[in-house]
Each structure stands twice: as structure tokens, then as C-alpha cells.
Amino acid sequence: MTEPLLQVRALRKSFGALAVTDDVSLSVTEGELHAIIGPNGAGKTTLISQLSGQLAPDSGTILYDGAPITRLDMAARVRRGLARSFQITALLPGMSVLENVSLAVQARSGSSYRFWRPVADDAALSQEAMQALDEVGLADRAHRPARALSHGEQRQLELAVALATKPRLLLLDEPLAGTGGQEAEVLISLMRRLKDRLTIVLIEHDMGAVFALADRVSVLVYGQIAASGTPGDIRADPKVRAAYLGEEEEGTPDA
Amino acid sequence: MFNLFVLQLLNGAQFGILLFLVAAGLTLVFGIMDFINLAHGVLYMVGAYLMAMLSALTGSFWGGLLLALPATLVFGLVLEFLVFRRLYDRSHLDQVLATFGLVMILSEGVKIIWGAAPLSVSMPDVLSGSIPLLGPLRYPVYRLAVIAAGLASAVGLWALINHTRAGMLLRAGASNRAMVSALGVDISRLFMLVFAFGAMLAGFAGAIVAPILSVDPGMGESILILTFVVIVIGGVGSIRGAFLAALLVGVVDTVGRTFGPILLRMVMEPAAAAQLGRTLAPMLVYLLMAAVLFYSPTGLFGRKAAR
Amino acid sequence: MNLRPRLIAALAIFVGMALVPPVAAALGDPFLTVIASRMLVFAIAALSLDLILGYGAMVSFGHAAYVGVGAYAVAIGARFGVTDLLAQMALGALMSAAFALVTGAISLRTRGVYFIMITLAFAQMAFFFFVSQSSLGGDDGVALTARSTLLSTDVLESDIAFFYTILAVLVLCYGGLYRLTNARFGRVLTGTRENPLRMQAIGYRPFPYQLTAYVIAACIASVAGVLLANQTEYVSPAYMAWSRSGELIVMLVLGGIGTLTGAMAGALITVGLEHTFAAWSEHWRLGFGLLLVLVVLFSPDGITGLLKRLGVGPRHD
Numbered sequence: 001m002t003e004p005l006l007q008v009r010a011l012r013k014s015f016g017a018l019a020v021t022d023d024v025s026l027s028v029t030e031g032e033l034h035a036i037i038g039p040n041g042a043g044k045t046t047l048i049s050q051l052s053g054q055l056a057p058d059s060g061t062i063l064y065d066g067a068p069i070t071r072l073d074m075a076a077r078v079r080r081g082l083a084r085s086f087q088i089t090a091l092l093p094g095m096s097v098l099e100n101v102s103l104a105v106q107a108r109s110g111s112s113y114r115f116w117r118p119v120a121d122d123a124a125l126s127q128e129a130m131q132a133l134d135e136v137g138l139a140d141r142a143h144r145p146a147r148a149l150s151h152g153e154q155r156q157l158e159l160a161v162a163l164a165t166k167p168r169l170l171l172l173d174e175p176l177a178g179t180g181g182q183e184a185e186v187l188i189s190l191m192r193r194l195k196d197r198l199t200i201v202l203i204e205h206d207m208g209a210v211f212a213l214a215d216r217v218s219v220l221v222y223g224q225i226a227a228s229g230t231p232g233d234i235r236a237d238p239k240v241r242a243a244y245l246g247e248e249e250e251g252t253p254d255a
Numbered sequence: 256m257f258n259l260f261v262l263q264l265l266n267g268a269q270f271g272i273l274l275f276l277v278a279a280g281l282t283l284v285f286g287i288m289d290f291i292n293l294a295h296g297v298l299y300m301v302g303a304y305l306m307a308m309l310s311a312l313t314g315s316f317w318g319g320l321l322l323a324l325p326a327t328l329v330f331g332l333v334l335e336f337l338v339f340r341r342l343y344d345r346s347h348l349d350q351v352l353a354t355f356g357l358v359m360i361l362s363e364g365v366k367i368i369w370g371a372a373p374l375s376v377s378m379p380d381v382l383s384g385s386i387p388l389l390g391p392l393r394y395p396v397y398r399l400a401v402i403a404a405g406l407a408s409a410v411g412l413w414a415l416i417n418h419t420r421a422g423m424l425l426r427a428g429a430s431n432r433a434m435v436s437a438l439g440v441d442i443s444r445l446f447m448l449v450f451a452f453g454a455m456l457a458g459f460a461g462a463i464v465a466p467i468l469s470v471d472p473g474m475g476e477s478i479l480i481l482t483f484v485v486i487v488i489g490g491v492g493s494i495r496g497a498f499l500a501a502l503l504v505g506v507v508d509t510v511g512r513t514f515g516p517i518l519l520r521m522v523m524e525p526a527a528a529a530q531l532g533r534t535l536a537p538m539l540v541y542l543l544m545a546a547v548l549f550y551s552p553t554g555l556f557g558r559k560a561a562r
Numbered sequence: 563m564n565l566r567p568r569l570i571a572a573l574a575i576f577v578g579m580a581l582v583p584p585v586a587a588a589l590g591d592p593f594l595t596v597i598a599s600r601m602l603v604f605a606i607a608a609l610s611l612d613l614i615l616g617y618g619a620m621v622s623f624g625h626a627a628y629v630g631v632g633a634y635a636v637a638i639g640a641r642f643g644v645t646d647l648l649a650q651m652a653l654g655a656l657m658s659a660a661f662a663l664v665t666g667a668i669s670l671r672t673r674g675v676y677f678i679m680i681t682l683a684f685a686q687m688a689f690f691f692f693v694s695q696s697s698l699g700g701d702d703g704v705a706l707t708a709r710s711t712l713l714s715t716d717v718l719e720s721d722i723a724f725f726y727t728i729l730a731v732l733v734l735c736y737g738g739l740y741r742l743t744n745a746r747f748g749r750v751l752t753g754t755r756e757n758p759l760r761m762q763a764i765g766y767r768p769f770p771y772q773l774t775a776y777v778i779a780a781c782i783a784s785v786a787g788v789l790l791a792n793q794t795e796y797v798s799p800a801y802m803a804w805s806r807s808g809e810l811i812v813m814l815v816l817g818g819i820g821t822l823t824g825a826m827a828g829a830l831i832t833v834g835l836e837h838t839f840a841a842w843s844e845h846w847r848l849g850f851g852l853l854l855v856l857v858v859l860f861s862p863d864g865i866t867g868l869l870k871r872l873g874v875g876p877r878h879d
Contacts, residue, residue, distance in 0.1 A: 052763065078765035090763070092756035103753050106746055107765035113774070114746040122746070165764050291675045293808075341859050347674060348621055352815055353858040355808040359851025367845055480686045480804060483679040491675060533694045541687035545668050548680065552671040 003066055005030040005169055005199050006051070006082075011060035013046060020046045021057065022223035028169070033195040035202045035210045038220035044203045045087055047220065048173045051201070052084040053077045064169070079108065081168035085158040087177050087203075093147035097138060097157055100146050102129035104164035132164040136190055152183030159190065169199045176206050188212065211235065258392045263510045269398050271505020272405030276460035277478055278485045278497040279412060280453015283425060286492020288343050288446055293354040294334070295457060296479025297361040302327045302458025303470045304365055307374040316379035316466070323462045324455060331454025335447050343446070358476070365472050373469035401463050408456065409498055416494060425449065481508075484544045490557025500555065504540045511539040569740075572823045575830070576733055583722045595725050596793075601833045602728040603789045606735050608813045608829040609822055610782035615811065616820035617743055618775045619755035620670070623678050623807050624685025628658045628780040630802030632787020634692060637704050637797040647710040647718065647727070647788065654784035661688065662780030666773050682804055692799045703798025710792055718792065728789050732826070735782055739822055742778075751775050755820075812854060 004027040013021040020043040028034045038044055049055040051062060053074035062070045069077055092100050105128045106112060106119070119125065133139045136156040141149060149157060155175060162170055175191065176184050188209050194200065195213060204210050210217065211231045218228040219240050227237050234240055281295045305326045310319025338357060342350050382400050385393040416422035424445060461474070468474065485504050489496025516532030523531070547555060579598060586594035607629050614620045635654030644650060665684040669677055693701050709718040718724045742748050753761050754768040761768055791797045800806075809832065817828020839846030 054759070054762075073767070074762040075765050075767045078763065084763055086760075086763070090757055090760045092753050092760055094756050095753065099749065099753075103749055103761075104764040106749065110746075112746045112750045112766070112771070115742045115748075116745055118741070118744045119746050119749050120744065161760075161764060285675050289675065291678055338855060338859065345858075347678060348615075348811070348815070348819075349858050351621065351623065351678060351808075351811065353855050355805075355812070356851040356854030356858070358805075358808075359847045360855065363845050363848040363851065367848070476804065480683060484683050487676060487679050487683065530696075533696070534691060537690035537694060538687050541683055541690075544680070544683055545665070548668050548671065553676070 004028055007063040009061045012058045014058060020223050024225055028201055030199050032215040033200040033202060033213055035214035035217045036220055037210055042220045043223040044220055045173055048171050048203060052171055078165050083162040083165040083167035084171035085162045085173055085175055087173040089154045089158055091146045096143050097146055098129055098142040101132050101160050101164045102126055104161050105129050132160045136160040152179045155179055155187060172202045174203055263513050265394060267506030267509035269402050270509055271502035272402055273460045273464055274481055274485050274505055275498050275501035276405055277457045278482045278501055279494060280456050281482055282486045282492055282497045283449050290343055291347055291350045294357040296475035297358055298454045298457040299461040299478050300475030302461030303465045304369055306462035306465045307376050307470050310376055320462055327458025328451050328455040331451040335450045362472050371472060373471040376465035378466045404463060484540055488544055488547045488554055490554030493556035496554060496556030507543055508540050512536040568823045575826055579729055583725055595721055597837055599725045599728055599793050601830045602732050603786050603793055604833050605826040605829040606732050607783050607786035607810055608825040609735050609739055610779040611810050612814055612825035613739060614775050614779045615814060618751050618772055621678050622681040624681035625783055625810050626806035627685035627688040627802045628783035629787040631658045632784030633791035633797045633801050636788055636791040637698055645711045647712045650710055651785050651788045654788050655781040658780040658784035659777050662777045666776035670769055670772050685802060685807055689799050689802045706795045736822055
């Protein structure tokens with residue numbers, strides 16, 4: 001087996017006295033879909049934020065493709081192929097769907113210090129952006145303002161934007177949040193297609209989706225990895241059932 | 256030379272104290288409500304004008320001061336009720352525009368009521384004259400009284416903030432507004448009090464400075480910007496920061512104006528030193544601000560995550 | 563994106579303003595042209611502020627400083643024998659760019675109320691710098707002996723030729739900014755306004771783009787300053803007083819933030835209103851301030867919202 005694409009070693013982050021990430025170590029192999037599950041407040045989003053560079057950890061190391069990226073900011077990590085989606089939709093609401101995506105294409109293709117040529121005439125940008133929109137099934141919405149999309153469509157756009165950065169590793173923070181029924185199914189089948197060509201770290205509350213998609217699952221409880229293994233192992237782990245799955249089966253998945 | 260330095264140091268401290276009185280209320284308003292108020296400087300001006308009017312009316316400095324304080328408090332309450340409370344949830348841009356409009360109204364209003372010519376307020380007899388200080392050096396009693404009054408206010412404020420329930424809420428609110436709301440505190444009433452109290456402090460500063468400065472319609476604007484510098488250096492929402500920064504700005508500005516040219520003369524010819532000194536002296540506090548910001552974008556005592 | 567109507571509106575402004583001198587001649591009121599010149603100068607300044615405030619969401623309260631620096635470039639240039647308008651514009655832009663680069667780099671490390679206060683403070687620093695220059699008239703400023711030359715001619719001495727020169731500069735600035743805001747750079751700037759976090763998550767660092775926009779805006783503002791000095795034939799620190807910066811923001815908001823046409827319209831309206839009010843009463847600021855407060859207070863989403871509801875306002879896209 002080759003070296004893992006992403007390796008997290010002894011990561012720690014506290015807010016005041018509260019240890020939100022408490023000695024987390026994790027490795028993600030190239031090509032796998034690694035799901036991270038855990039009850040609300042377990043520190044999942046905080047973990048993703050440290051992986052993506054939005055938050056700086058107090059200590060610990062993050063290795064990506066063999067090199068430490070712990071001190072790189074978000075933009076630098078994206079340029080190396082590490083993209084993320086947000087749990088709470090973070091789009092450019094006043095701009096069109098196509099512009100949302102083509103800005104991501106623009107970020108990695110050529111200089112943005114161009115002051116004269118209208119970006120709308122840049123066929124290469126629009127073309128690549130349309131491909132990403134096609135992939136998530138939003139091509140017919142390209143010229144709508146992002147804020148006019150339905151919630152499910154905005155979740156699809158989140159994915160399209162992340163894809164447009166041409167990532168090698170995709171960090172998805174609850175892509176299904178707030179969606180239901182058909183919207184969720186569209187997104188799940190999309191992720192199924194994506195996992196064939198990308199490495200994905202997925203945070204998700206929808207256990208059906210997690211066990212259908214994941215190659216490996218890690219359980220995060222109170223900032224610590226409580227268990228890690230194949231979906232089968234995790235499902236069978238009595239500790240996990242007690243700490244997490246039991247609660248989840250009775251309660252409704254929370255956004 | 257040493258005597259001159261002590262003299263300027265005292266003048267600087269006196270100026271700094273005034274800046275602190277104006278900045279104290281404003282920094283809390285910024286910190287707690289994330290609200291930018293350009294009209295705070297005119298409250299200082301209004302305080303001075305009310306002092307001029309009321310002391311003339313009562314024929315006594317003390318009578319004027321006694322009436323000017325509640326008057327500015329009421330004035331602050333009225334402004335809060337009429338204008339500010341409608342702006343808390345608005346964008347910074349709306350806040351800037353509305354309070355800028357208020358500055359125009361109040362500055363012009365003052366001109367209409369009292370005219371554009373400077374007014375003066377006479378000193379009370381007890382506080383006029385000067386007392387000996389360090390050998391041949393004498394210092395005006397009134398300026399010492401201003402320093403003492405300012406320090407007393409600062410101590411009072413410190414006690415209020417550190418030893419009362421309202422103060423505790425304020426400290427909590429300045430660092431985390433959501434938390435205070437979550438405690439079930441009526442944040443709008445708390446803020447109304449802070450605002451009115453801040454207005455009174457600014458008015459108090461205007462009132463006690465009236466006998467040593469001329470009272471004119473432009474006085475609010477120049478102090479406003481220096482107050483901003485103080486708040487930026489001290490860190491938004493920090494009373495302690497405002498106090499230290501106000502003294503720092505007051506001393507640097509005052510001492511710099513006198514000693515800048517003197518120091519420069521040691522390294523260059525007098526004419527060039529004089530011109531450079533004149534140029535640099537008024538810029539010093541802004542350069543100080545730039546230096547502090549370069550070192551820490553949220554000021555000396557600001558929250559780390561500036562919004 | 564409703565671009566066509568906006569382009570047409572801008573064109574209407576240009577054509578309408580171009581008609582002012584002949585109309586003024588027909589009415590026998592040459593003062594109209596003088597006021598219209600002033601309107602155009604502030605339209606240029608408002609355009610430049612719109613780039614950072616409207617497109618970049620940087621609420622700068624010190625923009626008048628750059629207008630002032632441009633004005634002083636005329637006085638300084640004239641002192642050293644540089645009387646050509648274009649050379650003075652280059653000098654003003656250079657001085658503004660240097661000042662904007664340093665102060666912008668410091669200000670842009672901060673956000674929100676800090677940014678507003680710091681830009682205001684730096685503008686005040688520039689104000690005091692020129693107040694202390696006794697060779698440039700200090701507090702009182704300095705009168706210019708003549709307007710700038712243009713390509714070694716004194717054609718600008720004619721109010722009408724000067725008017726059309728300003729109009730040409732305005733059209734150029736509008737055209738340039740129109741291209742810029744629709745080019746790659748403009749998209750990044752707008753995207754940062756919409757959601758800086760999102761922009762970082764797709765690989766941008768907002769800071770250098772914001773700083774670039776800040777410097778460009780400063781340069782354009784200084785061009786307006788060069789023209790303002792020529793229009794009034796006077797240079798004074800009062801041009802960079804903080805209330806001037808406030809007036810520039812008022813112009814933007816009246817006309818509609820984030821649209822170039824709106825910025826120009828706002829400048830024309832504001833200068834026009836000021837002249838009208840000033841003719842009524844010396845205390846016109848009272849009325850102007852009252853108008854400002856009332857509009858902000860009683861339109862839940864500010865002046866833009868009010869205009870939007872009246873159906874004449876801009877949209878944020």
C-alpha cells in the first residue's frame with residue numbers, strides 16, 4: 001500500500017477550556033471515501049475546518065501528499081487540490097450560478113489581475129464551469145442568481161464549486177444538510193459517481209448515505225476518534241452503537 | 256528643559272484624560288453593539304455649549320456644571336430613543352450615513368443657536384491661578400483639577416465595570432454579545448444606559464474643557480477622530496485599552512509638538528528641523544496608530560477576532 | 563444582470579451633460595456650466611469610491627484624502643514648473659498610489675468598524691500633513707495663478723473647453739471601470755464582497771486584490787482632485803476634510819451603491835442638491851443632514867432599499 005493521501009497526527013484544538021479536537025489522528029488513503037460520523041457537538045466541523053485551513057490547530061500535524069500543510073492557509077491548500085464544501089451553504093448569493101463556478105475555475109487558470117477583457121467572453125472559463133454544472137445537474141440553472149436556487153440546488157452548487165477547483169481530495173461537510181427525499185437522492189448518486197475518481201472525506205448525519213457510500217468510517221465523540229474501520233466493523237462495534245447509532249436510529253437526523 | 260518636559264507631560268496627561276472621557280462611552284458602544292457612531296464627537300461639543308449657556312445663565316461655573324451633566328445625559332437619551340436604537344441592526348454603512356447626517360444637523364444646529372463665533376466660559380475662582388510644582392515650575396490649578404476629575408471618573412468607571420452587575424454584563428457584552436442576550440438580559444435597555452452614560456461622559460469632558468479652550472462648532476469633529484485613534488490603539492470594547500491609549504495619545508501628541516523640533520534640531524539644521532517638526536508633530540499619533548496596527552490589527556487590548 | 567439599461571442610462575448622463583454648455587449659452591447663464599463642471603468632477607470621485615465601497619465592500623471613510631492629494635499635485639507641480647494637466651495627473655496618481663499602498667495595506671488587515679475608523683484617521687493624517695506645509699499655504703491653502711496647460715496650450719482657461727475635458731476624463735474613467743468590473747479582476751473583487759470565506763475556499767487570498775482595488779481607486783480619486791483644483795483654481799486642505807469623505811459616501815448611496823451609473827447619478831444629484839439648498843439658506847447642512855437621517859431611518863434597508871421600492875434603484879448584482 002502506498003502512503004496515505006492525507007495524514008492527521010495528534011491534532012488538538014481548544015476553545016477556552018473546551019477541547020474540541022482532542023488528539024485526533026487519522027489517515028485517508030488515495031481513492032477511498034472516508035466518512036466521519038459523530039453526535040452533534042463532537043467537533044466534526046471544527047475538524048474539517050482545520051483540515052481545510054480555515055482554523056489553525058493548537059498543535060499536531062496535517063500531511064497531505066507526504067508534505068506538511070499545517071501552516072498553509074485555505075487558498076494555498078485549495079491550490080494543492082484540497083477542496084471543501086460548507087455545511088451552511090456559503091455561496092456568492094448575488095452572482096449567477098455560472099459565475100459562482102467559473103470563479104473557482106478562474107482561481108486555478110491564469111492570472112486574475114486582468115482588468116480589461118470581459119470575463120463573460122472567456123470561453124474556456126465558462127466551458128469548464130458548465131462541465132462542473134453538468135456534472136451536478138445544474139446546467140439549466142446556469143444563469144440564475146445563486147440566491148434564487150432551491151435549497152437542494154444550492155447544495156448541488158456547493159459541490160459544483162468544490163469540483164471546479166479540480167480537487168484531489170474533497171472535504172464534504174454534511175452535503176445533505178437540510179435536504180430530503182429526492183434532493184438527497186440526487187446528491188447521494190452524485191457522490192457515488194465522484195468517489196470513483198476522487199478521494200473524499202465525508203461528514204454526514206444521514207447514516208443510510210454513510211453506510212451506502214463509505215469505504216471506511218471514523219467515529220468522533222467529544223473531539224476524539226472513538227472507533228475507526230469498515231462500515232461493517234463500525235456497525236457491529238457495541239461502543240459505537242451505544243454512543244451514537246442508538247441515538248441516531250431513534251432521533252431524526254439533525255441538520 | 257526638564258521643567259518644560261514635566262509641563263508638557265502634564266498637559267499631555269490632561270489632554271489624554273479628556274480623550275479618555277470621550278472614548279470610554281464610544282468604545283463600549285462599538286464593542287457591545289458593533290455600532291459605529293460618528294456623532295459622539297458632537298456630544299462633547301454639545302456638552303461644552305450647554306456648559307457655556309448654563310454657566311452664563313446661573314452666573315456660576317458650578318451651577319453650570321451641575322446642570323450641564325444631567326442635560327447631556329438627557330440629550331443622549333433622546334438621541335438614543337429617536338435615532339440610534341433604530342440603527343443597531345443595520346449595516347455599518349447605514350450607521351455611518353445616519354450618524355454623519357446627525358453630525359451635520361447638530362453642528363449646524365449649534366451654529367444657529369449660538370452662532371459660529373467661539374464662546375468662552377470663565378473659570379471658578381477657587382481653581383484659577385497656579386500652584387508651585389518642582390522649584391520654579393508652576394502649573395495652573397484648573398488643569399490639575401481637570402486631571403483629578405478625569406482620574407476620579409476613570410476610577411469610578413473602573414469600579415462600576417468591575418464591581419457591579421451592570422458592569423459585569425457590560426464586560427461580557429463587549430466580548431460576546433450573543434452570550435449576554437442568552438443570559439436573558441434586556442440588551443436594548445443595557446445599551447440605552449451605556450449610550451446615555453457615554454454621552455454624559457463626553458459632555459462632561461466638553462464642559463470641563465470649556466474654560467481652557469474656546470467653545471466652537473468645530474471642536475467635536477477634531478476630537479472625534481482622535482477618539483477613533485484612541486479606540487483603535489486601545490482595542491474596540493476595552494475600557495482599560497481606551498485609558499492607556501488615551502494617555503499615550505495625549506502625551507505623544509503634546510510632547511511631540513514641543514520636543515519633536517527640539518530633538519530634530521540636534522541632528523539637522525534649525526530651519527529644516529522646524530519645518531519637519533511642524534510636519535511630523537500632528538502626524539505622530541496617526542503614525543503611532545499605524546505602528547500599533549501593524550503589530551496587532553485589533554489594537555493593544557482588542558479581541559483577537561476583529562469583525 | 564441587467565447591463566444594457568445601465569449602459570444606456572450612463573450614455574444618457576454623458577449626452578445630457580454634454581448639452582449643458584450650449585443650453586447655458588442659450589439661457590445666458592454661464593454659471594450653469596461651472597456647476598456642471600463641479601458635478602462631473604465629483605462624479606469621477608464617486609466612481610472611484612464605488613470601486614472599493616460598492617464592488618469591494620470596503621467602507622472607506624477617507625477617500626477625500628486622495629482627491630486632496632490630487633489637488634495638491636497641481637499646486638506642487640506648478641511650483642516646479644510642471645503645468646501640464648496630464649503630467650499633474652500622473653504626479654497626483656503617483657503620490658496617491660504611494661499613500662494608498664501603505665495605508666491600505668495596514669487598514670485592510672482589519673475589518674468592520676476598525677476599517678472605517680482607520681481610513682478616517684489616515685485621511686486626517688494627510689489633512690494635517692498639508693495643513694503644516696506653510697509653503698503651500700498651510701491651513702488657508704493656496705490660490706492657483708492659472709489653470710493647468712493641456713499639451714502646452716492654455717485651452718483649459720476656457721470654461722467650456724475645460725468642461726468638455728472633464729467630461730472626457732469622466733467617460734474614460736467610466737469606460738475603464740466598466741471593463742475592470744466585468745473583467746477577471748472585477749469578478750474576484752465582487753466575489754470577495756459577496757463572501758470572502760467562499761473566495762478563500764476556492765483558492766483566492768482577498769488581500770492583494772482588495773489592496774489593488776484600493777490603490778486604483780485612490781489614483782482615480784486623485785485625477786478628480788487635479789480637476790477639482792483647476793475647477794476652483796484653489797487648493798486647500800479642506801478638500802480632504804472628513805466631511806468631504808462623508809459626502810462622497812452620501813453620493814454613492816443616493817445614486818446606488820455597486821453600480822457605476824448610480825455613482826455618477828448620485829454625484830450629480832448631490833452636488834445639484836447642495837447648490838440648490840445653499841441658495842436657499844446658509845444653514846442648508848441642517849436640512850441635508852435631516853434628509854439623510856430620515857431616509858436611513860425610515861427605509862428598512864437604507865437608501866438603496868427606498869430607491870428599490872420606488873423602482874428606480876439599482877440592484878446588487
